Amino acid sequence: MRLRHIEVFNAIMLTGSVSAAARLINITQPAVSRTLQHAEIQLGFPLFQRAKGRLTPTTEALALYPHIERLFAQLDEVQRLAANLRIASDAGELRILSVLALSYEVLPRALKRFREQHPSIAVTLESLHSPQIMSALLRQEADVGFAFSPAVHPSLTQETLADSRMVCVAPKGMLPRALLRNGSVALHDLVKLPVVGLDSRDPVGTSLSQACRQAGVGFQQAVVTVQTYHAALAMAHHGLGVALVDGCTANSADRGKVDLLTLEPHIPVPIRALRFAGRPDSVAVRSITRCMREAIAEMG
Secondary structure: OOHHHHHHHHHHHHHOOHHHHHHHHOOOHHHHHHHHHHHHHHHOOOOEEEEOOEEEEOHHHHHHHHHHHHHHHHHHHHHHHHHHHHHHHHOOEEEEEEOHHHOOOHHHHHHHHHHHHOOOOEEEEEEOOHHHHHHHHHOOOOOEEEEOOOOOOOOEEEEEEEEEEEEEEEEOOOOOHHHHHHOEEEHHHHOOOOEOEEOOOOHHHHHHHHHHHHHOOOOOOOOOEEOOHHHHHHHHHOOOOEEEEEHHHHOOOOOOOEEEEEEEOOOEEEEEEEEEOOOOOOHHHHHHHHHHHHHHHHHO
């Protein structure tokens, strides 16, 4: 007998009729009748005698029923165990590490959704650079990390949540109107403009440097070189120069102070969830990862 057969058989034994059994397990009467018929065909003997809309269990059904009762008792134990595991998870702690760029807009949105689902979980969040995030995960000092860098250690797993890209953030009035109308800017369009430099050791800064070499573009000496994308954005807000940042950071831009343009060529900035490979994911880790993916999608 399949589990569905057993469920229908148990419901009929408890209620005595197809209609009552259908209401008990919340399916249609025809579905109950079909399932019962299929079960009897597979077993090779009838389970009920039918008379005036009532079903009377056969000798074979009465012999099976004590075993079915024990099976449902075991299923109840499984459900209680699952509920207890959920409660234990909800009573726990979630330790998150993230690069700063994801801590301003994306993570707050994700955490708001997460807290609605898991109000009793204590959440700690620390913003670090990617190498520090990976080191902490390897030491199992955190449950999950969110970064742009790929996992470079075999004991770490990675899951790509979204494929962001680099965006040009320019102080109002710095770019020609033709570029603004076009909505995009190429690297060579920025050669004669002041550009805020990114640390070349940073993964996004490295990608930018590689794109510049491939395009044969060399910027003037950076007006200032920064280590975080939000610092670059702040420089653009104050008119110091053009900032080339990831799409998540660009979502924090003040459109009254800066113009946002698509940067060509396309420089991908994958957003990744990093975890320690030697430990199974908890309910909380799976949930915050899903919430991050949804928050990124909502922000476009």
